[in-house]
Amino acid sequence: MRNTDGKKVNILLVDDQPARLLSYEAILKDLGQNLVTAHSGIEALERLMQDEFAVVLLDVSMPGMDGFETASLIHEHPRFERTPIIFVTGVHITDPDRMKAYKLGAVDYVLIPVVPEVLRSKVAVLVELHLQRRELQQLNSTLAQANAKLAEAHITLQAEKTRELERLNASLREAVAGLEDANRALHGEILERARVEQQLKEADRLKDEFLAMLAHELRNPLAPIHNAVRIMRLKPMGDPQLEWARDVIGRQGAHLTRLVDDLLDVSRITRGKINLDAKPFELSAAIARAVETVQPMLAQQRHELQIDLPTTPLRVMGDLTRVTQVIGNVLANAVKYTDAGGRIAVNARLDGPCVDIRVRDNGIGIPASLLPRVFDLFSQAGAMDGRSHGGLGIGLALVKRLVEMHGGTVGVQSEGDGQGTEFQIRLPAAPSAGTPVATPAEMPASNGATNGAPNGATDGVATRSRRRILLVDDNQDALMSLANLLSLDGHEVRSAANGFLALDAAPEFAPEVAVLDIGMPGLDGYELARRMRAQPWGESMVLVALTGWGQEGDRRRSREAGFDSHWVKPLDIELFTKYIERLFERTKLHPDAADFRIGTGALGGQAAIFSPSDSRRAT
Numbered sequence: 019m020r021n022t023d024g025k026k027v028n029i030l031l032v033d034d035q036p037a038r039l040l041s042y043e044a045i046l047k048d049l050g051q052n053l054v055t056a057h058s059g060i061e062a063l064e065r066l067m068q069d070e071f072a073v074v075l076l077d078v079s080m081p082g083m084d085g086f087e088t089a090s091l092i093h094e095h096p097r098f099e100r101t102p103i104i105f106v107t108g109v110h111i112t113d114p115d116r117m118k119a120y121k122l123g124a125v126d127y128v129l130i131p132v133v134p135e136v137l138r139s140k141v142a143v144l145v146e147l148h149l150q151r152r153e154l155q156q157l158n159s160t161l162a163q164a165n166a167k168l169a170e171a172h173i174t175l176q177a178e179k180t181r182e183l184e185r186l187n188a189s190l191r192e193a194v195a196g197l198e199d200a201n202r203a204l205h206g207e208i209l210e211r212a213r214v215e216q217q218l219k220e221a222d223r224l225k226d227e228f229l230a231m232l233a234h235e236l237r238n239p240l241a242p243i244h245n246a247v248r249i250m251r252l253k254p255m256g257d258p259q260l261e262w263a264r265d266v267i268g269r270q271g272a273h274l275t276r277l278v279d280d281l282l283d284v285s286r287i288t289r290g291k292i293n294l295d296a297k298p299f300e301l302s303a304a305i306a307r308a309v310e311t312v313q314p315m316l317a318q319q320r321h322e323l324q325i326d327l328p329t330t331p332l333r334v335m336g337d338l339t340r341v342t343q344v345i346g347n348v349l350a351n352a353v354k355y356t357d358a359g360g361r362i363a364v365n366a367r368l369d370g371p372c373v374d375i376r377v378r379d380n381g382i383g384i385p386a387s388l389l390p391r392v393f394d395l396f397s398q399a400g401a402m403d404g405r406s407h408g409g410l411g412i413g414l415a416l417v418k419r420l421v422e423m424h425g426g427t428v429g430v431q432s433e434g435d436g437q438g439t440e441f442q443i444r445l446p447a448a449p450s451a452g453t454p455v456a457t458p459a460e461m462p463a464s465n466g467a468t469n470g471a472p473n474g475a476t477d478g479v480a481t482r483s484r485r486r487i488l489l490v491d492d493n494q495d496a497l498m499s500l501a502n503l504l505s506l507d508g509h510e511v512r513s514a515a516n517g518f519l520a521l522d523a524a525p526e527f528a529p530e531v532a533v534l535d536i537g538m539p540g541l542d543g544y545e546l547a548r549r550m551r552a553q554p555w556g557e558s559m560v561l562v563a564l565t566g567w568g569q570e571g572d573r574r575r576s577r578e579a580g581f582d583s584h585w586v587k588p589l590d591i592e593l594f595t596k597y598i599e600r601l602f603e604r605t606k607l608h609p610d611a612a613d614f615r616i617g618t619g620a621l622g623g624q625a626a627i628f629s630p631s632d633s634r635r636a637t
Contacts, residue, residue, distance in 0.1 A: 026050065026051045026052045027051050027052065027070075027071075027072040027145055027148055027149065027152075028051070028052045028054055028069050028070060028071045028072060029046060029049070029051050029052065029053050029054065029071065029072060029073055029075070029141060029145065030054050030055075030056060030062060030065055030066065030071045030073070030074045030075065031043065031046075031053060031054065031055045031056070031075045032055075032056045032057075032058075032059070032061075032062040032074065032075065032076045032077055032080075032085075032088065033055075033057070033075075033077040033080070033106065034057055034058060034077065034080045034081060035077075036057070038077070038106075038130075039055045039057070041132065042075060042132075042137070043055070045132070045134040045137055045138055046137070046138060046141055048138065049138065049141065049142055049145060051072070051145060054069070054071070058080060058081075058082060058083065059080060059082065059083030059084070059085070059087060059088035059091070060082070060083060062074070062076070062088055062092075063088070063091060063092070066092060066095075066097075066098055066101075070097075071098075071101060072102075072144060072145045072147075072148030072149075073101070073102050073103075073104065073141055073144040073145060073148065074089075074092065074101060074102070074103045074104070075104050075106060075128075075137075075141065076088060076089060076103050076104065076105055076106065077105075077106050077107075078105050078106065078107040078109075079107065079108070079109065085105055085106075085107075086118060086119070086122060089103050089105075089119070089122040089124065090122050093122060102125045102144045102147075103122070103124045103125065104124070104125060104126050104127070104128055104140060104141070104144070105119050105124050105126070105127050105128070106127075106128045106129075106130065106132070107127065107128075107129060107130065108129070108130035125144070125204070126140055126204075126208065126211075128140065140207075143200060143203070143204055146200065147197065147200055150193055150196060150197055150200075151197075153193060154190070154193050157186060157189055157190060157193070160186070161183075161186050164179070164182050164183075164186070168182075239495075240271055240274060240275055240278075240587060240588045241493075241496045241499075241500070241564075241566075241587035241588040241589060242493070242495035242496045242498075242499040242500075243267065243271045243588070244268075244271055244272075244275075244588035244589070245496070245499030245500050245502070245503050245588070245589075245591075246267075246499050247264055247267050247268040247271065248503055248591060249499065249502055249503055249506065250264045251264065251268075252503075252506050271588070272314075275588060294336065294337040294340060294423055294424065295337045295339075296335055296336050296337055296424070297335070297336075297337075297338070298333050298334070298335055298448035298449065299333070299334055299336070299338045299341075299448070300331045300332065300333060300334075301327070301331075301332040301333070301334050301341075301366055301373060301375070302327055302331065302332070303338060303342075304334070304338055304341045304342045304345055305325060305327070305345055305364060305366075307342045307346075308342050308343075308345035308346035308349055309323065309325070309349065309364075311342075311346040311349075311350070312346060312349045312350050312353055315350065315353045315354075316353060316362075319353055319356070319358050319359075319360070320358055320359050321353060321356060321358075321359070321360050321361065321362055322359075322360070322361045322362070323362050323363075323364070324361070324362070324363045324364070325363075325364045325365070326363065326364070326365035326366075327365070327366055328366075328367060328368070330368075332366055332367075332368060332373050332447070333373075333447060333448035333449070334373050334445050334446070334447065334448055335424075335445075335446045335447065335448040335449075336424045336445055336446065337424070340420050340423075340424070341420075341424070341445065343416070343420065344416075344417050344420050344421055344428075344443065345364075345375065345377070345443070347413040347414065347416060347417050348377045348414075348417060348441045348443070349362070349364070349377060350413060351413060351414060351441075352377055352378075352379040352381065352439070352441075355379070355381040355382050355439070356379045356380065356381030356382070356438075357381065357382070360379060360380050360381055361379065361380050362377070362378070362379045363376075363377070363378045363379075364376070364377050364378075365378075368447060369444070371446065371447055372426070372444040372445060372446060372447055373444070373445050373446075373447050374442065374443075374444055375442070375443040375444070375445070376440060376441070376442055376443075377440070377441045377443075378438065378439070378440040378441075379438050379439055379440075380438040381438055381439060382435065382436060383432045383433060383434050383435050383436050383437040383438055383439055384430065384432040384434075384439055385432075385434055385435060386432075386434060389430060389431075389432065392414055392430050393414050393415055393417070393418040393428070393430075394415065417443075421443060421444075421445065424445055424446065425445075425446050426443065426444050426445040426446060427443075427444045428441065428442065428443050428444070429441070429442045430442070483599065483602065484508050484509055484510060485509050485510070485530050485531055485598060485602070486509070486510045486512070486527060486528065486529045486530045486531070487504055487509050487510070487511050487512075487529060487530070487531045487532075487533060488511075488512050488513075488514065488520060488523065488524060488527060488529035488531070488532040488533070489501050489504070489511060489512070489513045489514070489533050490513075490514045490515075490516070490517060490519075490520040490532065490533065490534045490535060490538070490543070490546065491515070491534075491535035491538070491564070492515055492516055492535065492538045492539060493535070494515065496535075496587070497513050497515065498513070500533075500589065501513045503591055504591075507591070507595060512527045512529065516538055516539070516540055516541065517534075517538055517540060517541030517542070517543070517545070517546040517549075518540065518541055520532070520534070520546060520550075521541075521546070521549060521550070524550065524553075524555065524556070525553070525555055528555060529559060530559065530560060530602075531559070531560040531562060531598060532550060532556075532559055532560070532561050532562065533562045533564050534546055534547060534561065534562065534563060534564065534581075535564055535565060536563055536564075536565035536567060536572070536576070537565060537566070537567070543563055543565065543579075544575055544576070544579040545579075547561050547563070547576075547579040547580050547581055548579055548580060550580075551580040560582050560598070560601060561580060561581045561582050562581065562582060562583050562584075562585060562594075563576040563579075563581045563583070563584045563585065564585045564587060564589060565584075565585075565586065565587065566586070566587045567586075568584075568586040572584070582601075582627070583597065583627045597627070
C-alpha cells in the first residue's frame, strides 16, 4: 500500500455490533491506515463531518437508521458524493436490494460471515484508488504552481515550461491509466462474484431437488417394510428370535423414516417453505405426544422419565405439531446420550410472558468446547471421541430453527463429560382466557411409526365397518403388503398394478375408497384421479393419494386433481383407518358437512386433508 506523502488515510467502519467492529479492525489493521469506528448511522455522519475518508464499510441492518438510509444521506452531501461504500449484510441479497444499493452509491457487497482475505482486498483496492486520487490532486497543485512560475518568466523559461508540462502530463496519464486498470479489475471481480453467486443458487436448487428425490426413493421401500412389520405383529410368531428380528426391523424402519423427515424439514426451513399454524394449546398435549414418539427408545434403554407440570394448565401460542417435534427431538437426544438405566426429567413453568420448558438428563454431558456448536447443522456430541450415537446431526438444528420461528429461544447447559445435560426451551405463552385451547383429547398422538403392537388391532376387525378399497401401485411389494394389511383389518380389497387395470376394475368393484400411487408409468396417479372423477361411479368415491412425494407443490397437485387427501409413504395404518372411519361416519351423520378433522395436528407430515373448496368431496 503506497503512501507517497506518508499520511495515512481514514477508513470508516460502521456497525451496531461491537464484536463485528473488532473483527473488521483485526482484518484491516494490516493495511496500515487509520481505522475509525461508528456504532450507528448518526455517529457515522458525525465522523464524516469531522474528517475525510477513503472508504466506508457500512452494515445494512442497524436499528434506527439502517445502512441504506445512511448511505443516501452520505452521498447527498457534496463532500461525500464520491466516497465509496461497501455494504455488509448477513441476510440473503435479492436483485432489487442490489440495485437499490448501487443507486445509493455502493460499490460492492460483503456477506457475513466475512472472508478476511476478500474484505481486505476490496478495501485495499478502494484505499489505493483514494491514494491515487490524492496524489493526482497533489500533482495538479504542483502543476498550478509550475504554471504560476512560468507565467512570471514565460519568455526565458518557455522551453523549460514545455518540458515540465510534458513530464507532468506523462505522470497524469500514468495515474489515469492505473486508475482505469484498477476499475477494470474491480468490475471483473464484481462480475466473477455474480457468476459464483449464480452457481451457488443453482447448486442449492439442485440440492433441494435431490433431497426431494431421495425422500421419494427412500419412502417407497419403507412403505412395504412398515406394512410387512405390522402384518407380522398381527400374526402369532412362536419363535422369540423371529419376534426380535421383527421388532428390530420396525425400530430401524421408523428411525430411517424420521431421518428422511428431518432432512426434508431442514431443507424446507432453509428455503422458508414452512409456515406455522400458531394457535393456543396446552403444553401437556405436546409433551404427551412427544413422549409417545420416544417411548420405544425409553423402554429399550430402561430409562426413568419424570414429568413435572404445574396443576394449572400451561398454554402455549404456537404450532402444536412443530412444538411436539421440538420437544420430541430434545427428548430423543437425551435418550441417545444417556447410558442405559438413566434418568430424564421434563418440567415446565410459566415465567412472565413465556413458558419455560426444561429437559434434564444424567447422561454423558457435553464438553465446554462443544457447547457453542450444539445447535449447528450436522453437529454431534461425542462424534470426536468415538461416542456418537448415530443420526445426521440435524435434530437440534431443527429445534433451534423451529423455536426461533415461534419467537422463542433455546439454550443448553452442561457441567462437562459425565455430568448430564439440560436443555431450556422458552416459548410465548398464550392468553390466559377467552381463546379456545387445543387439548390432548382433541389431538390423538402418533409419530407415524409402529414400534409395538398396534393399539386396538384385535378389536379393530370386529368393530370397524367393512369398506371396499381399491389399491393402485406399480410397486408390487408395497401393493401386496398394504392389501394384506387392510384385508386383515376387515376390509374388502382389490389391487391393481397400474392405472389402466384400475380403470378396468373400478366399475365392477365399485370401491368406496381408492388409494392411488402418484408416480406410476403410463398413467400417473394425477391423471388416473381425473379420469375416475369424470365417471359417474367416481364422483362420490373417496380418492386418497399415497406417494413418496410430500412437498407442498405435490400436495397442491393432488388437490387440483380431485383427491380428498394426500398421504406420504410409509402409511400410518392407524391414522388412515381412523380417517376412513371418521370420514364415512361424518358423511353419514352430516351429509352437507363443510369440514372434517381427525386431529390433523397428530398427522404431522403424514397427510394433508383437503377442504370441500379444494376437492369434490367434503372431507
